[in-house]
Amino acid sequence: MPLQERTLETGILCTYHDEPADAPLEEHWTVLEQTTALIPAEHRPLVARVELRGHGEFPARGGGSDREARVIRLSHASLRESYNRRQNVTLLHEWGHHVDWHYDVTGWVAGQGENGRTLLQTGHTGATQGPEERIADCYMVYLIQVVADRPYEHRADPEAYRGSAARMRFGLLLGSPAFPPMAEVAAEPAPAAAAAP
């Protein structure tokens, strides 16, 4: 059977196999809708499509990205992992790579002195290491903790995403070329919750 296509309400194109063993369940589509709704509108066109891979297809676990093709591949296991049941953190991490590649967030952060070095050395679990992984994680945690306003425990380096350490990292991300200048953000009325510690 040929690959099926489905466009999420967020305008993001997904491909999938429509066979019993591989077809995403309704609950998986719901998570994909909720997850992609967290991605800023200006970042959504950076990825051409999300491939929901079948069982036995590469990658076996987690996800991967093709920079040139602007594609994200989510493994068959990825949709079904317990840590991806509320929001697909794998998808948000991969999206962070595309945002980083487009705006060179890693390069910008590397020029931000001690704070930049601290962010690029945050702990990271995963087979792939390197500064780009820290930027992709920061993007993912920012969207969950701040945009979705949900708790998120960063497994490899929990202290890095609590309190002032988290705010320092998010401040770098928001100050990078991937986000509009702070002047535009400051022009919006600040919610009362922003004053919370």
Ligand SMILES: [Zn+2]
């Ligand atoms: Zn990565």
